[in-house]
Amino acid sequence: xxxxxxxxYAPKNPFMRWMDEKLPLPRLxxxxxxAGYPVPRNLNYFWNFGVLAGAALVIxxxxxxxxxxxxxxxxxxxxDSVEHIMxxxxxxxxxxxxxxxxxxxxxxxxxxxxxxxxxxxxxxxxREMVWLLGVVIFLLMMATAFMGYVLPxxxxxxxxxxxxxxxxxxxxxxxxxxxxxxxxxxxPDNAALNRFFSLHYLLPFVIAAVIVLHxxxxxxxxxxxxxxxxxxxxxxxxxxxxxxxxxxxxxxxxFLICYSLLLFFAxxxxxHPDNYIAANPLSTPAHIVPEWYFWPFYAIxxxxxxxxxxxxxxxxxxxxxxxxxxxxxxxxxxxxSPIRSARYRPMYRIAFWVLVADVLLLGFIGKSPAVxxxxxxxxxxxxxxxxxxxxxxxxxxxxxxxxxxxxxITESVLGEGSDDAALGHPAA
Amino acid sequence: xxxxxxxxxxxxxxxxxxxxxxxxxxxxxxxxxxxxADKYHREPNEVHYSFEGPLGRYDRQQxxxxxxxxxxxxxxxxxxxxxxxxxxxxxxxTKPEVKxxxxxxxxxxxxxxxxxxxxxxxxxxxxDFIPGPYANETAARAANNNxxxxxxxxxxxxxxxxPAYIESLVTGYEDVPASLKKEFPDFQVPTxxxxxxxxxxxxxxxxxxxxSDGQVTYSDGTVATRKQMATDVSAFLMWxxxxxxxxxxxxxxxxxxxxxxxxxxxFAAYRNIWAGKKH
Numbered sequence: 001x002x003x004x005x006x007x008x009y010a011p012k013n014p015f016m017r018w019m020d021e022k023l024p025l026p027r028l029x030x031x032x033x034x035a036g037y038p039v040p041r042n043l044n045y046f047w048n049f050g051v052l053a054g055a056a057l058v059i060x061x062x063x064x065x066x067x068x069x070x071x072x073x074x075x076x077x078x079x080d081s082v083e084h085i086m087x088x089x090x091x092x093x094x095x096x097x098x099x100x101x102x103x104x105x106x107x108x109x110x111x112x113x114x115x116x117x118x119x120x121x122x123x124x125x126x127r128e129m130v131w132l133l134g135v136v137i138f139l140l141m142m143a144t145a146f147m148g149y150v151l152p153x154x155x156x157x158x159x160x161x162x163x164x165x166x167x168x169x170x171x172x173x174x175x176x177x178x179x180x181x182x183x184x185x186x187x188p189d190n191a192a193l194n195r196f197f198s199l200h201y202l203l204p205f206v207i208a209a210v211i212v213l214h215x216x217x218x219x220x221x222x223x224x225x226x227x228x229x230x231x232x233x234x235x236x237x238x239x240x241x242x243x244x245x246x247x248x249x250x251x252x253x254x255f256l257i258c259y260s261l262l263l264f265f266a267x268x269x270x271x272h273p274d275n276y277i278a279a280n281p282l283s284t285p286a287h288i289v290p291e292w293y294f295w296p297f298y299a300i301x302x303x304x305x306x307x308x309x310x311x312x313x314x315x316x317x318x319x320x321x322x323x324x325x326x327x328x329x330x331x332x333x334x335x336x337s338p339i340r341s342a343r344y345r346p347m348y349r350i351a352f353w354v355l356v357a358d359v360l361l362l363g364f365i366g367k368s369p370a371v372x373x374x375x376x377x378x379x380x381x382x383x384x385x386x387x388x389x390x391x392x393x394x395x396x397x398x399x400x401x402x403x404x405x406x407x408x409i410t411e412s413v414l415g416e417g418s419d420d421a422a423l424g425h426p427a428a
Numbered sequence: 429x430x431x432x433x434x435x436x437x438x439x440x441x442x443x444x445x446x447x448x449x450x451x452x453x454x455x456x457x458x459x460x461x462x463x464x465a466d467k468y469h470r471e472p473n474e475v476h477y478s479f480e481g482p483l484g485r486y487d488r489q490q491x492x493x494x495x496x497x498x499x500x501x502x503x504x505x506x507x508x509x510x511x512x513x514x515x516x517x518x519x520x521x522t523k524p525e526v527k528x529x530x531x532x533x534x535x536x537x538x539x540x541x542x543x544x545x546x547x548x549x550x551x552x553x554x555x556d557f558i559p560g561p562y563a564n565e566t567a568a569r570a571a572n573n574n575x576x577x578x579x580x581x582x583x584x585x586x587x588x589x590x591p592a593y594i595e596s597l598v599t600g601y602e603d604v605p606a607s608l609k610k611e612f613p614d615f616q617v618p619t620x621x622x623x624x625x626x627x628x629x630x631x632x633x634x635x636x637x638x639x640s641d642g643q644v645t646y647s648d649g650t651v652a653t654r655k656q657m658a659t660d661v662s663a664f665l666m667w668x669x670x671x672x673x674x675x676x677x678x679x680x681x682x683x684x685x686x687x688x689x690x691x692x693x694x695f696a697a698y699r700n701i702w703a704g705k706k707h
Contacts, residue, residue, distance in 0.1 A: 041707045083510050083582070086672070093672040094679065238705065246698040253691025260687060264680025265482045268585060276586035276669070277578075286628065306455050308448035316448055323445070327438075334438045371460070376453055383449040390442025394435060413706050 003222065005234040007035045032215065038237035039244055040225035042413050046120075047223070047244075048251030049113035054211065055252055056106035061204050063099040064148075071151065073197035075190040078153035079278040097267040103145050104270045105259045107293035110138065119352055121340030122224040128332040129217040135328045137210050142294070142325075144203040147196040149291055150188070154275030159288045161188040161196070167301075170318040187281060227412045228340025229405055236409040287369050295366030296359050296385075300324050302370055303382035320382070327389050334389065337397035344403040347396045355388045464612045468605070470625040472589035472596040477663055482681065485674050486667055488520040493646050494664025495519065497657050500644050501637050502580060503534065505572065507560025510581035511668050514554040518671060519664075526554045535559045573620045575633030584662065584669040591662035593626065599658045600626040601636040 009030040011017040020027055030036045070089050072081040085092035114134070117123055123131035146164055150157045165188065168179040184191025222231060231237055238244075262269065270292055274285050290298050304317035327334075342349040358381050365378035406412035478487040495516065498508070513530040517523065536549035537559045552559060560579070562568035568576055584591045604623050608615060617623050621631040638654045646652050667673070 041705065043707075080510070087510065087515075093676060097676075238707075242701050243705070246694070246701045249694045250691065250698045253687060253694050257684060257687045257691060260680060260683050264676055264683065267676070273586050273588050273590075276582040303449055304452060306448065306452035308451050313452070320445055320448075323441075330438065336435070372457060375457075379449045379453040383446045383453070386442050386445040386449075390438040390445070394438055 002031065002036065002219065003038045003231065003234075003237065005237075006031075006038050007239055009034075009036055032219065033245070034241045035239040037219065037222075037240040038231070038234075039223050039240050040231055040236060040409050041238045041243075042225050042227065042409050043223065043244070043247075044226050045247075045251065046112065046116040046226075048248055048255075049109045049116060051248040052109040052251060052255050053106065053113055055255065056102060056109055057204065057207060057211070059102045060099065060106060061208075063095050063102060064201070064204065066095050067099055068201060071197075073151065073194050075153060075193050075279070078151065078193060082152045097263050100271065101259065101263045101267060103148065104262075104291075104293065105255070106141065107145070109255065110141065111293075114138065115356065118355075119342045119349075120224055120226060121228050121335075121337075121342070123332045124335065124338075124340050125332065126221040127218070127224060130214060130221075131332055132329060133210055133214040133217060135325070137207055137214060138328075139325060140203055140207045140210065144200060144207065145291065145293065147200040147203075150193065150196045151200060152275060153193060153279045155277045155279060155283070155285050156272045156275040156288070158188055158279035158281065159285055160290055161192060163288055164290075165192075167318045167321075170312070170315045172315070224340065225409055226341060226343065227406055227409055228344070229407075229409055229412070232408045233410075289367060292363070292367070295364070296362035297321050297324060297366070299362040299366035299378045300382045300385065302366075303375070303379045305375065305379075320386075324385060327386075331389065331393075335393045335397055337400065337402070339402045339405070344405055345396070345400055346403060347400040348393075351388060351392050351396060355385070358384045358388065464608055464615050465628065465630050467611075468608050468625055468630060469628065470596070470600070472592040472626060475592040475595050475659060475662070477591060477659075477666070479663070479666060479673055482677060484677060486519070487663065489648055489650075490660050490663050491519040491667050492521070493648065493650060493657075494660035494662070494667075496644055496646065497638075497661040498580070498664055499529075501657075502661065503558075503561060505561060505568075505577040505634075506580045507562070507577075508558045508580045508668060509560055510557065510579075511671075512555060512557045513552060515671060519667060523554070530554050530556065533559065535561055538563075573633060577634070580665055580668065582669045584666040586669075591666040594665055595658045595662040596626045597624060597632075598636075598638050598661070599654055600624050 009020070009027045011020045011026070016026060019025070027036075067085065070081065070085045070092065072078060082096065085096050087093075089095075117131065117134070146160070150161045161183075165179055165183050168182060169175040171178060180186060182192075183189075184195065222237075225231075272289060272291075289295070298321075301317040301321040304313050304320055306316075307313050308316060337345065337348065339345050342352055361381045362378065362385065365374050365381060368374040478485060478490065498506075513526050513533075516526050516529060521529065530552040533552050537552045537556050539548050539550040540546065541548040560568075562571065565576060578586075584594060587593045589596070601622055601624050604615070604617060617631050621633055622635055623630060624632045638657050641651075641653045643654075644652050644657060650656060
């Protein structure tokens with residue numbers, strides 16, 4: 001599964017030789033994230049975010065397992081049990097704030113990871129499967145995060161659950177029974193809270209399993225790189241360890257610093273104050289808003305206010321919101337341009353940055369109340385989102401004249417006609 | 429056949445979404461009339477607290493004064509069910525003082541008669557949570573013109589603007605401005621409600637809680653102006669909502685310093701490993 005020049009695992013002491021014969025786990029690690037995995041030498045800092053997402057998942061699982069030791073998934077006491085963790089459990093405040101803000105940082109690094117993939121064409125052949133599994137992970141993350149947000153059983157937890165499960169009622173005929181079946185009642189209550197807790201504990205391990213597949217499928221073609229030009233020879237790569245373990249270590253440090261600053265000095269900055277009010281089915285908050293990482297999709301949901309083609313606006317909204325993510329599954333085939341990296345795609349590069357601005361705008365609209373001018377701006381931004389992926393990308397692939405590609409990764413790093421030896425470094 | 433149509437599937441689906449949104453974009457909106465709250469609602473005042481910033485700490489004296497305001501004014505209607513008397517040791521009360529505060533609390537803790545099993549009440553002890561003024565929500569509403577005074581344990585985190593909002597709200601009562609009456613002749617403060625521009629819809633059920641300077645008598649000699657009482661009680665409510673704030677700030681400084689040094693070392697290692705490898 002690797003390049004022929006990959007370094008081979010050679011156990012040095014008798015115990016490791018014995019281990020390698022019985023259970024070659026060290027060999028697996030060596031080949032996956034050790035010296036046995038050759039990686040393009042020119043990866044920039046945007047290639048740190050995959051490892052950072054993995055670190056975020058580990059933080060979430062560790063803190064989550066501890067929280068589950070003190071949390072009670074029962075509508076009568078769930079809210080108070082979280083406050084018990086915050087006030088009376090030793091360092092409970094630290095574990096709880098770490099988990100709460102860890103979710104946000106998980107999404108921050110995953111969004112950067114996704115946009116890195118979009119910019120450098122990492123979704124294109126031969127890495128389609130890596131991308132597809134990535135979208136699956138993203139969907140699982142969204143489900144996990146949503147159910148996790150319900151658990152503290154505050155006002156936004158409760159009404160968020162009400163709104164999100166309400167999506168299903170938009171399905172014609174079977175919608176309402178499906179919604180009730182999913183909730184285990186007519187409205188979110190103990191049954192819903194309990195199953196959300198169960199699934200919230202389960203899904204992270206499913207995510208971990210899909211991450212294994214994601215990395216496995218990545219290691220078959222090997223990592224993409226900022227030029228998008230495939231690896232041609234040993235001079236184009238360096239072993240993952242120590243080169244990228246060191247670089248990822250530095251990235252992890254920067255990530256942990258940013259995370260700690262938020263966790264320790266502004267732990268509620270990304271949350272909603274209403275979630276410090278216990279859930280009350282009889283009192284609807286003035287504005288129901290999801291967590292920040294759902295704002296762009298919430299904006300798309302709410303943008304559909306017209307019964308276009310006699311289909312109810314609500315159904316349009318729900319279908320569009322799911323399509324906004326589902327269309328990513330088709331991206332490797334929608335974008336027919338053979339050039340991967342936006343460095344050499346002048347038109348796509350502009351479209352990419354407009355998309356980034358558009359998604360940020362959608363996020364702002366998702367946070368804002370549903371009044372003018374926000375609604376119209378949101379409708380425009382949502383239309384652009386779909387236009388970008390479904391109309392503009394195919395058009396650009398057809399019309400664009402790409403810039404000349406470098407002949408190899410090494411050439412792009414060292415300049416034309418040169419290699420390591422020419423610069424006085426003996427080739428490895 | 430499919431090969432010919434394949435490139436057009438995405439644009440056609442995209443056009444459907446874009447058209448649906450275009451119709452929504454150009455569809456008619458009923459003009460919404462300007463509401464009094466759109467114009468007369470005020471953002472919280474700028475208030476400075478000792479616990480702000482990464483090095484911020486609570487001012488124990490201030491918290492004790494704030495507790496006194498809570499005890500003598502707010503607690504007549506507002507419960508604080510997540511705070512126990514024992515927690516008051518954290519704001520500088522001694523064990524005997526906490527014991528006395530619990531014993532002399534205005535309401536008693538629900539209990540049972542040990543002989544008959546009948547519902548009863550008893551004097552609170554330090555390990556009890558602070559008992560609220562009402563037996564239940566119905567009793568609270570019955571005593572307050574059908575409005576429910578919110579529990580105060582988390583209030584400072586449960587409102588946009590936090591403690592500054594509380595400070596602004598309790599000192600923000602005023603007469604309906606003449607300009608508002610002129611602009612919205614139909615505007616009326618409903619019976620039993622009170623005009624307060626810091627409250628979201630301008631009309632709040634709570635009557636002004638701090639009515640005059642010197643409403644409480646501080647034992648530390650601080651002059652109890654309305655402003656002072658409001659600042660003190662809002663600081664106390666922030667402590668009630670976030671009792672571990674100082675611990676968090678202290679831990680945070682240590683963690684961030686450690687991470688800065690560790691990251692610096694890892695950066696040096698990274699540069700060292702990559703030295704001579706152009707990338």
